[in-house]
Amino acid sequence: MDALKIRNLKKGFSVPGQVGSLTVVDLPELTLGAGEQAALSGSSGSGKTTLLHLIAGILPAETGTIHLGNVEMTGLGEAGRDRLRAGTIGYIFQTFNLLQGFTCLENVLLGMSFGKGADRAYAMSLLGRVGLGDRLDYFPRQLSTGQQQRVAVARAVANRPHLVLADEPTGNLDPENARQALALIRQICTESKAALLLVSHDPLVLAGFDRVLSLSQLNRAALKEVG
Amino acid sequence: MILVLLVRRSLRQHLLSTLVTALSLALAGGLLMSVWVVKGQARETFTRQTGSWDAVLGARGSKLQLVLNAIFHLEASPGNVPFADYQAIATNRAVALAVPIAVGDNFRGYRIVGTLTSLFSEAEPVPGRKFRVAMGGRVFEDGFREALVGSFAARRLGLKVGDTFRPYHGLNFDPKAQHEDEYVVTGVLEPSNTPADRVIWIPLAGLQNMSGHAAATASDVSAVLVKLKSPIVGQQLEMMYNRQGDRFTFAWPLGTTLAQLFDKMAWFDKVLELVAYLVALVAAGSVLASIYNSMSARRRDMAILRALGARRFTVFASIVLEATSVAVLGMLGAWVLYLLILTAVASVIQTQTGVVLQVWAWNPVLLTAPAGLVLLGALAGVVPAIKAYRNPVAENLLPES
Ligand SMILES: Nc1ncnc2c1ncn2[C@@H]1O[C@H](COP(=O)(O)OP(=O)(O)O)[C@@H](O)[C@H]1O
Numbered sequence: 329m330d331a332l333k334i335r336n337l338k339k340g341f342s343v344p345g346q347v348g349s350l351t352v353v354d355l356p357e358l359t360l361g362a363g364e365q366a367a368l369s370g371s372s373g374s375g376k377t378t379l380l381h382l383i384a385g386i387l388p389a390e391t392g393t394i395h396l397g398n399v400e401m402t403g404l405g406e407a408g409r410d411r412l413r414a415g416t417i418g419y420i421f422q423t424f425n426l427l428q429g430f431t432c433l434e435n436v437l438l439g440m441s442f443g444k445g446a447d448r449a450y451a452m453s454l455l456g457r458v459g460l461g462d463r464l465d466y467f468p469r470q471l472s473t474g475q476q477q478r479v480a481v482a483r484a485v486a487n488r489p490h491l492v493l494a495d496e497p498t499g500n501l502d503p504e505n506a507r508q509a510l511a512l513i514r515q516i517c518t519e520s521k522a523a524l525l526l527v528s529h530d531p532l533v534l535a536g537f538d539r540v541l542s543l544s545q546l547n548r549a550a551l552k553e554v555g
Numbered sequence: 556m557i558l559v560l561l562v563r564r565s566l567r568q569h570l571l572s573t574l575v576t577a578l579s580l581a582l583a584g585g586l587l588m589s590v591w592v593v594k595g596q597a598r599e600t601f602t603r604q605t606g607s608w609d610a611v612l613g614a615r616g617s618k619l620q621l622v623l624n625a626i627f628h629l630e631a632s633p634g635n636v637p638f639a640d641y642q643a644i645a646t647n648r649a650v651a652l653a654v655p656i657a658v659g660d661n662f663r664g665y666r667i668v669g670t671l672t673s674l675f676s677e678a679e680p681v682p683g684r685k686f687r688v689a690m691g692g693r694v695f696e697d698g699f700r701e702a703l704v705g706s707f708a709a710r711r712l713g714l715k716v717g718d719t720f721r722p723y724h725g726l727n728f729d730p731k732a733q734h735e736d737e738y739v740v741t742g743v744l745e746p747s748n749t750p751a752d753r754v755i756w757i758p759l760a761g762l763q764n765m766s767g768h769a770a771a772t773a774s775d776v777s778a779v780l781v782k783l784k785s786p787i788v789g790q791q792l793e794m795m796y797n798r799q800g801d802r803f804t805f806a807w808p809l810g811t812t813l814a815q816l817f818d819k820m821a822w823f824d825k826v827l828e829l830v831a832y833l834v835a836l837v838a839a840g841s842v843l844a845s846i847y848n849s850m851s852a853r854r855r856d857m858a859i860l861r862a863l864g865a866r867r868f869t870v871f872a873s874i875v876l877e878a879t880s881v882a883v884l885g886m887l888g889a890w891v892l893y894l895l896i897l898t899a900v901a902s903v904i905q906t907q908t909g910v911v912l913q914v915w916a917w918n919p920v921l922l923t924a925p926a927g928l929v930l931l932g933a934l935a936g937v938v939p940a941i942k943a944y945r946n947p948v949a950e951n952l953l954p955e956s
């Protein structure tokens with residue numbers, strides 16, 4: 329079964345001083361197989377983040393369908409989307425989005441608690457896996473940016489998701505850390521059999537993927553804007 | 556479980572405002588409970604001080620003043636009653652026991668009251684319990700310059716058996732008005748937790764004949780404490796003394812007379828209670844404001860939690876629970892404050908009147924007031940919680956620019 333299947337997805341925003349809404353995502357089709365890893369390229373403003381928010385159910389779609397496995401995200405209400413997101417999707421952000429008031433371990437445990445339930449031993453083993461076994465009780469501000477992103481990676485896979493969404497995960501890292509983080513994300517997704525949809529506009533990042541989708545071409549809304 | 560962690564961490568992150576708001580709630584709770592308990596206990600305890608007495612006979616005047624003077628040893632005596640009238644009521648068939656008292660002197664501010672030894676052999680300051688003299692002492696003997704000292708007065712004045720002292724004239728201490736007569740302490744009373752604890756008792760004749768007291772009224776008494784054979788006969792005596800002639804006041808029933816006192820002070824309770832409610836309102840407002848103000852700084856955290864799969868309701872509940880926790884914390888403080896206030900108030904009341912309040916006594920308000928304030932705190936949390944509930948996720952996940 330496919331990890332992700334999108335059909336005729338549309339999303340627009342109402343913009344102040346403009347009648348009607350500005351369409352940001354207009355995607356006829358996008359499919360990701362189980363465990364498949366793909367990169368999504370696109371210039372700034374081409375709707376990459378909006379698309380990931382739609383897939384994660386953070387934003388509701390206007391029309392069209394998104395299937396995660398055999399569940400249709402677009403058919404669910406908000407609470408249903410929250411539950412589905414907690415259980416099947418891992419999200420990695422460019423700015424890490426760790427909770428500053430909580431330790432590494434607590435950040436991972438919090439992520440788990442909304443999904444399959446907090447599992448301390450597994451959380452600790454995951455942090456060990458990303459090389460932070462000796463930093464469990466550190467707060468995010470006590471870590472380097474590269475280490476913070478690794479906590480975020482551990483948190484993203486803590487619920488054993490079927491699909492990991494990564495939004496420019498290396499954008500805030502220096503080249504060496506970026507290379508390591510990318511390798512870690514890809515490895516850990518392989519290990520946990522999660523599909524990966526990674527957004528980036530960095531050619532070096534994109535080069536490593538067998539499948540690279542260009543949102544500038546796939547997204548009709550982006551084409552219009554560019555043209 | 557997850558909520559507990561969220562709330563605990565958030566409270567610690569905003570420790571100062573947590574403590575300040577909890578403290579203001581503690582103040583409201585402590586004040587509310589204290590006002591309520593003191594009001595109730597004072598009324599009940601003061602009414603109980605009448606012991607086994609049913610009525611007081613005195614000179615024509617205010618019943619309340621008569622009772623305050625004869626039973627609480629406060630205020631001035633409204634006037635005198637001739638000894639013959641004491642004898643008349645003492646021998647009345649309806650009367651079980653009548654004991655005269657005479658006031659007019661003090662020792663360093665503590666009242667000296669002249670009476671007969673029957674007060675100690677027959678009267679019950681607390682129903683079912685007579686006065687008891689502490690080990691090594693005895694009751695004074697009529698006709699001698701001897702004194703039996705109440706426990707509180709003895710402790711404060713440092714008087715013990717064998718000590719001698721010279722009384723001062725008047726009800727208020729004036730160092731220039733010392734009598735020549737010297738009295739010896741023959742005994743100290745065990746605490747009765749009644750106004751009698753603040754009194755120095757001497758023989759009636761001793762007070763009447765104190766050097767410098769007017770000889771013409773030397774046999775008069777200030778008031779007569781009366782115990783009736785049956786409550787029903789009070790009505791008859793009341794008619795006799797109050798309706799016929801204008802020489803006497805017969806204060807009966809004592810409970811009704813004392814109720815006047817509390818009715819007079821009711822406005823004071825009301826004001827205190829109102830203040831407590833206002834403090835509670837301000838405290839609830841500060842819970843609301845402090846959490847509400849922290850919301851903008853926490854918008855991102857809320858969005859992150861949502862992105863991790865937290866429901867809107869979880870975020871809402873965590874804020875309400877946070878407000879509730881501040882209130883619960885405040886109530887722990889409120890109980891401490893309540894004990895402090897009550898200890899202080901009890902000490903003042905004992906010093907002023909000899910009446911002892913029970914600081915540790917149970918009262919339902921000790922539960923209902925905190926429960927009400929916790930509810931108020933939770934309600935105050937609803938406003939910021941709604942703000943958190945409405946917090947859009949996508950916008951707040953974006954890097955701050
Ligand atoms: N909440 C919003 N309201 C209005 N316009 C928005 C909103 N979110 C995003 N957009 C617009 O949608 C477009 C795509 O944004 P985004 O998905 O963040 O692009 P990318 O991630 O590819 O840089 C941009 O033009 C942006 O201004």
Ligand SMILES: [Mg+2]
Pocket residue numbers: 376377378495
């Ligand atoms: Mg983006």
